[in-house]
Amino acid sequence: MNAKDPAFPVAYYDFQPGTGEQVVREQFFGLTKRELFAAMVLQGMVSNPDTRTTYEEKAHKALMNADALILALGKEQS
Numbered sequence: 001m002n003a004k005d006p007a008f009p010v011a012y013y014d015f016q017p018g019t020g021e022q023v024v025r026e027q028f029f030g031l032t033k034r035e036l037f038a039a040m041v042l043q044g045m046v047s048n049p050d051t052r053t054t055y056e057e058k059a060h061k062a063l064m065n066a067d068a069l070i071l072a073l074g075k076e077q078s
Contacts, residue, residue, distance in 0.1 A: 002033075002070075003032060003033060003034035003066075003067065003070050004032050004033075004034070005032065005033050006029035006030065006031070006032060006033070007030060007031045007032060007033050007035070007036040008029070008030050008031070009027070009029060010027065010029075011024045011027050012024065012025045012027070013025070033070060034063070034066050034067065034070060035066075037065070037066035037069050037070065038059075038062040038063050038065070038066035039062075041061075041062040041065045041066060042058060042059060042062035045058045045061065045062060046058060
């Protein structure tokens with residue numbers, strides 16, 4: 001698993017006029033897996049009324065948690 005893999009990969013397929021060959025017209029990747037995991041962690045952290053940490057600290061910790069999850073998932077697949 002790569003942190004830059006898309007979380008929701010979607011491709012729009014169409015057919016080339018004249019030849020009928022199938023081609024990918026557009027790809028919508030949106031968030032990376034790292035961004036999605038970090039957002040999920042950050043949502044839980046922000047909902048906690050802990051006022052001792054700043055939002056910047058929470059965001060940094062969310063990224064660290066996302067990286068750890070990606071690393072653990074990568075080891076599990078091996």
